[in-house]
Amino acid sequence: MRISDDRYQRDRQRIEIAVQFIEHEARTRTIRQWTGLTDDRIRKLYRSYLREHQGRLVPRHRGKSPQQVAHFVRTARLRHESALFASICLMTGVIAEAAPSAVGNSGRLIQNMQRAQLLCRAYDSYRGLIPRPLLSFEHAEFLVRTLQRGEELRLTRCGGCGAVLVADRLALRTPHCYGCVS
Ligand SMILES: [Zn+2]
Structure with missing residues:
Protein backbone atom coordinates (compact mmCIF):
# COMPACT_ATOMS: atom_id res chain seq x y z
CA MET A 1 0.00 0.00 0.00
CA ARG A 2 2.66 2.40 1.14
CA ILE A 3 4.74 1.93 -1.98
CA SER A 4 1.87 2.43 -4.35
CA ASP A 5 0.81 5.55 -2.43
CA ASP A 6 4.30 6.96 -2.80
CA ARG A 7 4.33 6.11 -6.44
CA TYR A 8 0.97 7.74 -6.92
CA GLN A 9 2.16 10.88 -5.15
CA ARG A 10 5.27 11.06 -7.26
CA ASP A 11 3.28 10.62 -10.41
CA ARG A 12 0.88 13.36 -9.38
CA GLN A 13 3.77 15.66 -8.65
CA ARG A 14 5.34 14.96 -12.03
CA ILE A 15 2.07 15.84 -13.74
CA GLU A 16 1.64 19.03 -11.72
CA ILE A 17 5.12 20.13 -12.68
CA ALA A 18 4.58 19.22 -16.32
CA VAL A 19 1.47 21.42 -16.35
CA GLN A 20 3.43 24.29 -14.79
CA PHE A 21 6.07 23.87 -17.48
CA ILE A 22 3.34 23.88 -20.14
CA GLU A 23 2.05 27.14 -18.71
CA HIS A 24 5.57 28.50 -19.02
CA GLU A 25 5.64 27.47 -22.68
CA ALA A 26 8.37 24.90 -22.19
CA ARG A 27 9.20 22.49 -24.95
CA THR A 28 8.31 18.81 -24.74
CA ARG A 29 11.96 17.85 -24.47
CA THR A 30 12.50 20.18 -21.50
CA ILE A 31 9.42 18.81 -19.76
CA ARG A 32 10.60 15.27 -20.36
CA GLN A 33 14.05 16.04 -18.96
CA TRP A 34 12.71 17.49 -15.74
CA THR A 35 9.76 15.20 -15.08
CA GLY A 36 10.75 11.93 -16.71
CA LEU A 37 7.30 11.70 -18.32
CA THR A 38 7.12 10.20 -21.80
CA ASP A 39 6.49 12.41 -24.83
CA ASP A 40 3.15 10.69 -25.28
CA ARG A 41 1.97 11.59 -21.79
CA ILE A 42 3.21 15.14 -22.21
CA ARG A 43 1.26 15.50 -25.47
CA LYS A 44 -1.87 14.23 -23.71
CA LEU A 45 -1.33 16.75 -20.94
CA TYR A 46 -1.02 19.52 -23.53
CA ARG A 47 -4.28 18.48 -25.09
CA SER A 48 -6.19 18.32 -21.82
CA TYR A 49 -4.61 21.59 -20.71
CA LEU A 50 -5.91 23.25 -23.88
CA ARG A 51 -9.36 21.75 -23.37
CA GLU A 52 -9.52 22.96 -19.77
CA HIS A 53 -8.46 26.43 -20.80
CA GLN A 54 -11.07 26.69 -23.50
CA GLY A 55 -8.56 26.62 -26.27
CA ARG A 56 -6.64 29.56 -24.88
CA LEU A 57 -3.58 29.22 -27.01
CA VAL A 58 -0.39 28.17 -25.37
CA PRO A 59 2.22 28.88 -28.00
CA ARG A 60 4.09 25.65 -28.51
CA HIS A 61 7.68 25.99 -29.41
CA ARG A 62 8.87 23.32 -31.70
CA GLY A 63 12.30 22.54 -32.93
CA LYS A 64 15.49 23.15 -31.09
CA SER A 65 15.77 24.64 -27.65
CA PRO A 66 18.04 27.66 -27.17
CA GLN A 67 21.60 26.52 -27.50
CA GLN A 68 23.59 29.70 -27.75
ZN1 LIG B 1 28.76 46.13 -9.01
Whole structure:
Protein backbone atom coordinates (compact mmCIF):
# COMPACT_ATOMS: atom_id res chain seq x y z
CA MET A 1 0.00 0.00 0.00
CA ARG A 2 2.66 2.40 1.14
CA ILE A 3 4.74 1.93 -1.98
CA SER A 4 1.87 2.43 -4.35
CA ASP A 5 0.81 5.55 -2.43
CA ASP A 6 4.30 6.96 -2.80
CA ARG A 7 4.33 6.11 -6.44
CA TYR A 8 0.97 7.74 -6.92
CA GLN A 9 2.16 10.88 -5.15
CA ARG A 10 5.27 11.06 -7.26
CA ASP A 11 3.28 10.62 -10.41
CA ARG A 12 0.88 13.36 -9.38
CA GLN A 13 3.77 15.66 -8.65
CA ARG A 14 5.34 14.96 -12.03
CA ILE A 15 2.07 15.84 -13.74
CA GLU A 16 1.64 19.03 -11.72
CA ILE A 17 5.12 20.13 -12.68
CA ALA A 18 4.58 19.22 -16.32
CA VAL A 19 1.47 21.42 -16.35
CA GLN A 20 3.43 24.29 -14.79
CA PHE A 21 6.07 23.87 -17.48
CA ILE A 22 3.34 23.88 -20.14
CA GLU A 23 2.05 27.14 -18.71
CA HIS A 24 5.57 28.50 -19.02
CA GLU A 25 5.64 27.47 -22.68
CA ALA A 26 8.37 24.90 -22.19
CA ARG A 27 9.20 22.49 -24.95
CA THR A 28 8.31 18.81 -24.74
CA ARG A 29 11.96 17.85 -24.47
CA THR A 30 12.50 20.18 -21.50
CA ILE A 31 9.42 18.81 -19.76
CA ARG A 32 10.60 15.27 -20.36
CA GLN A 33 14.05 16.04 -18.96
CA TRP A 34 12.71 17.49 -15.74
CA THR A 35 9.76 15.20 -15.08
CA GLY A 36 10.75 11.93 -16.71
CA LEU A 37 7.30 11.70 -18.32
CA THR A 38 7.12 10.20 -21.80
CA ASP A 39 6.49 12.41 -24.83
CA ASP A 40 3.15 10.69 -25.28
CA ARG A 41 1.97 11.59 -21.79
CA ILE A 42 3.21 15.14 -22.21
CA ARG A 43 1.26 15.50 -25.47
CA LYS A 44 -1.87 14.23 -23.71
CA LEU A 45 -1.33 16.75 -20.94
CA TYR A 46 -1.02 19.52 -23.53
CA ARG A 47 -4.28 18.48 -25.09
CA SER A 48 -6.19 18.32 -21.82
CA TYR A 49 -4.61 21.59 -20.71
CA LEU A 50 -5.91 23.25 -23.88
CA ARG A 51 -9.36 21.75 -23.37
CA GLU A 52 -9.52 22.96 -19.77
CA HIS A 53 -8.46 26.43 -20.80
CA GLN A 54 -11.07 26.69 -23.50
CA GLY A 55 -8.56 26.62 -26.27
CA ARG A 56 -6.64 29.56 -24.88
CA LEU A 57 -3.58 29.22 -27.01
CA VAL A 58 -0.39 28.17 -25.37
CA PRO A 59 2.22 28.88 -28.00
CA ARG A 60 4.09 25.65 -28.51
CA HIS A 61 7.68 25.99 -29.41
CA ARG A 62 8.87 23.32 -31.70
CA GLY A 63 12.30 22.54 -32.93
CA LYS A 64 15.49 23.15 -31.09
CA SER A 65 15.77 24.64 -27.65
CA PRO A 66 18.04 27.66 -27.17
CA GLN A 67 21.60 26.52 -27.50
CA GLN A 68 23.59 29.70 -27.75
CA VAL A 69 25.40 30.24 -24.50
CA ALA A 70 26.68 33.60 -25.77
CA HIS A 71 23.09 34.86 -25.77
CA PHE A 72 23.24 35.49 -22.02
CA VAL A 73 26.18 37.85 -22.17
CA ARG A 74 25.56 39.45 -25.57
CA THR A 75 24.25 42.85 -24.47
CA ALA A 76 24.29 44.84 -21.26
CA ARG A 77 20.57 44.26 -20.80
CA LEU A 78 20.87 40.51 -21.35
CA ARG A 79 23.80 40.38 -18.94
CA HIS A 80 21.74 42.26 -16.40
CA GLU A 81 18.69 40.02 -16.78
CA SER A 82 20.76 36.82 -16.79
CA ALA A 83 22.49 37.97 -13.61
CA LEU A 84 19.17 38.84 -12.02
CA PHE A 85 17.66 35.47 -12.87
CA ALA A 86 20.82 33.69 -11.67
CA SER A 87 20.67 35.57 -8.34
CA ILE A 88 17.07 34.51 -7.83
CA CYS A 89 18.07 30.93 -8.61
CA LEU A 90 20.89 31.14 -6.07
CA MET A 91 18.63 32.57 -3.38
CA THR A 92 15.95 29.96 -3.94
CA GLY A 93 18.28 26.99 -4.27
CA VAL A 94 17.69 26.21 -7.93
CA ILE A 95 21.44 26.45 -8.41
CA ALA A 96 24.36 26.32 -6.03
CA GLU A 97 27.32 28.68 -6.21
CA ALA A 98 29.66 25.71 -6.19
CA ALA A 99 27.98 24.48 -9.31
CA PRO A 100 29.84 21.36 -10.40
CA SER A 101 28.81 19.41 -7.27
CA ALA A 102 25.27 19.26 -8.58
CA VAL A 103 26.35 17.43 -11.69
CA GLY A 104 26.17 13.68 -11.39
CA ASN A 105 28.72 11.15 -12.60
CA SER A 106 27.11 10.93 -15.98
CA GLY A 107 27.60 14.66 -16.42
CA ARG A 108 23.87 15.12 -16.44
CA LEU A 109 22.12 17.45 -14.09
CA ILE A 110 20.52 16.07 -11.03
CA GLN A 111 17.07 17.34 -11.73
CA ASN A 112 14.45 16.55 -9.21
CA MET A 113 10.88 17.59 -8.75
CA GLN A 114 11.65 20.11 -6.05
CA ARG A 115 14.13 21.93 -8.22
CA ALA A 116 11.66 21.90 -11.09
CA GLN A 117 9.11 23.63 -8.88
CA LEU A 118 11.68 26.14 -7.65
CA LEU A 119 12.70 26.86 -11.22
CA CYS A 120 9.12 27.78 -12.13
CA ARG A 121 8.88 30.06 -9.10
CA ALA A 122 12.25 31.65 -9.82
CA TYR A 123 11.13 32.40 -13.36
CA ASP A 124 7.87 33.91 -12.09
CA SER A 125 9.83 36.16 -9.73
CA TYR A 126 12.12 37.26 -12.55
CA ARG A 127 9.12 37.97 -14.78
CA GLY A 128 7.56 39.94 -11.96
CA LEU A 129 10.63 42.17 -11.71
CA ILE A 130 11.22 42.83 -15.41
CA PRO A 131 8.36 44.42 -17.35
CA ARG A 132 9.30 42.97 -20.72
CA PRO A 133 11.63 40.08 -19.98
CA LEU A 134 14.14 39.09 -22.62
CA LEU A 135 14.59 35.57 -21.32
CA SER A 136 11.90 33.05 -22.12
CA PHE A 137 11.36 30.17 -19.72
CA GLU A 138 13.29 27.98 -22.14
CA HIS A 139 16.19 30.42 -22.03
CA ALA A 140 16.03 30.53 -18.26
CA GLU A 141 16.07 26.75 -18.05
CA PHE A 142 19.00 26.63 -20.47
CA LEU A 143 20.87 29.18 -18.37
CA VAL A 144 20.39 27.06 -15.24
CA ARG A 145 21.74 23.99 -17.03
CA THR A 146 24.67 25.91 -18.47
CA LEU A 147 25.64 27.42 -15.12
CA GLN A 148 25.30 24.08 -13.42
CA ARG A 149 27.59 22.52 -15.98
CA GLY A 150 30.03 25.35 -15.46
CA GLU A 151 31.88 24.85 -18.72
CA GLU A 152 31.06 27.93 -20.76
CA LEU A 153 29.51 30.28 -18.24
CA ARG A 154 30.06 30.66 -14.55
CA LEU A 155 28.64 32.59 -11.68
CA THR A 156 30.91 35.27 -10.41
CA ARG A 157 30.78 38.43 -8.33
CA CYS A 158 31.09 42.04 -9.37
CA GLY A 159 34.53 43.37 -8.46
CA GLY A 160 32.94 46.60 -7.24
CA CYS A 161 29.88 45.66 -5.21
CA GLY A 162 29.84 41.88 -5.01
CA ALA A 163 26.60 41.46 -6.95
CA VAL A 164 26.07 38.09 -8.64
CA LEU A 165 27.09 38.11 -12.29
CA VAL A 166 27.07 35.64 -15.13
CA ALA A 167 30.40 35.65 -16.93
CA ASP A 168 32.18 33.83 -19.66
CA ARG A 169 34.15 30.99 -18.14
CA LEU A 170 37.31 32.12 -19.90
CA ALA A 171 37.07 35.82 -19.07
CA LEU A 172 40.23 36.81 -17.26
CA ARG A 173 39.34 40.25 -15.98
CA THR A 174 37.22 40.66 -12.88
CA PRO A 175 33.79 41.61 -14.20
CA HIS A 176 31.83 44.60 -13.04
CA CYS A 177 28.09 45.04 -12.94
CA TYR A 178 26.31 47.71 -14.92
CA GLY A 179 26.10 50.03 -11.93
CA CYS A 180 29.79 49.80 -11.08
CA VAL A 181 31.00 50.32 -14.64
CA SER A 182 29.10 53.52 -15.27
ZN1 LIG B 1 28.76 46.13 -9.01
